Amino acid sequence: MSYFGANVLHPRTIIPVMKDNIPIVIRNMFNLSAPGTMICKQPANENGDLDACVKSFATVDNLALVNVEGTGMAGVPGTASAIFSAVKDVGANVIMISQASSEHSVCFAVPEKEVAVVSAELHDRFREALAAGRLSKVEVINGCSILAAVGLRMASTPGVSAILFDALAKANINVRAIAQGCSEYNITVVLKQQDCVRALRAAHSRFFLSKTTLAVGIIGPGLIGGALLNQLKNQTAVLKENMNIDLRVIGITGSSTMLLSDTGIDLTQWKQLLQKEAEPADIGSFVHHLSDNHVFPNKVLVDCTADTSVASHYYDWLKKGIHVITPNKKANSGPLDQYLKLRTMQRASYTHYFYEATVGAGLPIISTLRGLLETGDKILRIEGIFSGTLSYIFNNFEGTRAFSDVVAEAREAGYTEPDPRDDLSGTDVARKVVVLARESGLRLELSDIPVKSLVPETLASCSSADEFMQKLPSFDEDWARQRSDAEAAGEVLRYVGALDAVNRSGQVELRRYRRDHPFAQLSGSDNIIAFTTSRYKEQPLIVRGPGAGAEVTAGGVFCDILRLASYLGAPS
Known part of the structure; x- marks a missing residue:
């Protein structure tokens, strides 16, 4: 030290x-x-924690790296002696030495103010070797710093170097040279001086903060994002105390304003802060704030919007090493080539991309499907009621109630989009079918899924949602007739999405089910998904539960955040 x-x-x-x-x-x-x-x-009560063996970090600035390289150095005794004799003769002080095992190069660090005379002396001393090609170059790299990790117990603890270099890699810092003595009391790395402070923060946070400290950026503090922020507020202290998971929300952005913090936003008053201390929203600046924060070793962006333009940035975020979590279906159900490109980047960048809430809000649909596939099961068919809104409508479309009245009730209760046609069109269900198809290994486009829309053709062109709702009662008799026909056969109407993995096809349509069928026994806005597989062929595996609402969707996103923490090393 x-x-x-x-x-x-x-x-x-x-x-x-x-x-x-x-x-x-x-x-x-x-x-x-x-x-x-x-x-x-060493205190007698010190435990064997891997991170505890590194006691401090120190830096030396204003250095230059000198690299002497050439194939003629290999196996020639006295080369290193001649190099350092030249350095000694000009009175320079060598701070650090590193030599490749191939003996083709020797590099060392000296104070930047002394490197000019060192370089001149080396060129003079090895003039003949350079001319003959035995030495290829004497290279000087200015503007360097040394970062040293120091600790007595490093000598007996495997994995310290791996942690250090992992922290530097996540901070996007390039290491120019490495030195470690056999005593292992310190590990020394040479890097650009402009990266030194960033490297020091990254290394310090990795060794001395929680292993699973997550810097979180929330995009879209609306219904789902707001519910997530409130859940984080209530649970953050518990997670830190019981599971050593430290979640720091360092950014919140909406469409017009954003709130940034270097160390973490006070979630007990995030709404007030977003009003009083916010600045104009800019997604580029928001992401830069997250990626450029090297106090925290891990970063995750949580997209709580349904915006296609936000989803289009996932590729770039993953490329920067930022994890992505979202309930937004647009990326996974968009153009196939963009989706495949996104997944390729996610694997290449060793980042995580979680989207459990895209299909079933807080229900474990994606994780169940992955569990089946990863254990060798084969998906034959997936069928389900994927829309909480349409589930509510058809669960309540009973007796003598008019279809338009049920839709109006669902709209007033907040189950539908502001324009109910967005739900009745079936496009949202089709997107969920595409997400499951691609998760199952089928390369389907959204256009490959035929959708039977519930919006009458003559009402599709209505100029507003209010106009649509005013004209919808004119179709109540048609809906009453369909309901009567189903009831006469002991059946009910349900709007479903289906994936036939064997024939590599999918569809979205209104179907009839007998009253003893699981799909006929739902209540409220429940979703239900049935997996028919090689193992679950006679009796499908069924997942059922609330499939709509900000709280349950935010809960699904929160579960993905904790899943990410588990992948990063939190105890299970």
């Missing part, structure tokens, strides 16, 4: 106190209430 930048401690002052086992306490004169740092022998 004293060598690598802690200037108040000269190495020679440490020797006598080490001999007599005298502890050293370093205090901050600008903050006397801070506990400071104690340097002493």
Whole structure:
């Protein structure tokens, strides 16, 4: 520590106190209430935590890296001696040395103010070797810094280097040279001086913060996003205490304003802060704020919108190393080539992309399907009532009630979109079928799914939702006739999406089911999905539960955030 930048401690002052086992306490004169740092022998009660073996990080700035390279160096005794003899002759101080095992190169760091004379002396000393081609170059890289991880127990702890380099990689920092002695008391890396502070923050956060500290950016603080923020507010302290998961929301953006923080937004008053301290929304600046924050090792963007333009950015976010979680169906049901490109980037960038809530809100539909496929089961058919809105409408379309009255009731209760035609068209159900098809390995486009719309053709061109609702009663007799025909056969009407994996096809339409069928026994806005597989052929595997509402959808997104934390190392 004293060598690598802690200037108040000269190495020679440490020797006598080490001999007599005298502890050293370093205090901050600008903050006397801070506990400071104690340097002493290893405490007897110190546990074997991997991160505890690294005690500090230190840096040295204003360095230059000198690289002497050539095939003629291999197997020639005295080359390294000649190099460092030249450095000694000009009075330069070597800070760090690294040599490749192939013996083709030797690189070392010297103070930047001394590199000019070092380079000149090396070129003069090895003039003949350079001319003959035995040495290919003497290269100088200016503007470098050293970052050193220091700790006594590093010598007996595997994996320290992996953690350090993983932290630097996630911060998008390139390492120019590495040195580690066999004593393993420190690991030293050379990097660009402009990256030094960022590297120090990234390494410090990885070793001294929670392993699963997540910097979270929320896009769309509306119904779903707002519910998610409230759930995070209520659960963050519990997760940190019980599971060592530290969730920091450092950004919230809507369509017009955004709220940013370097260390975490106070979620007890996020609405007030978004009104008082927000700045104009800019998705590029918002993402840059998240990706450029190197205090926290892991970043995740949560898209709670239904916006196609937001979904179009997923590829770039994954490329930057940012995880993505969303209930937005647009990316997974959009053009197939863009979807395949997105998944390829996700795998190549070693990031996570979770979207459980795209199909069943908080229901475990995607995870159930993946579990079946990953354990070797074969999907034969998937059929379900995927729309909570249409489930509510047909569950309540009973007795003598008019269809238009039920739709109006659903609209007033907030189950439908502002324009009910968006639900009655069936497009949303078709998107969910496409999501499941692609998850099952079928390369289907949205246009491959025939959809039987519930919007009468003559009403599709209505200029407003109110006009549509005014004219909808004229079709109540047609709906009453369909209901009577079904009831006469002991059946009910249900709007379903179906995927035939064997024939690689799907469809969305209104169907009739007997009253003892599971699809006929729903209530409220429940969803139900039946998986027919090689294992579940006689009796389909059924997942049923609430399929609409901000709270359950936000809960599904929250589960994906915790799933991400688990993948990153949180205890199960």
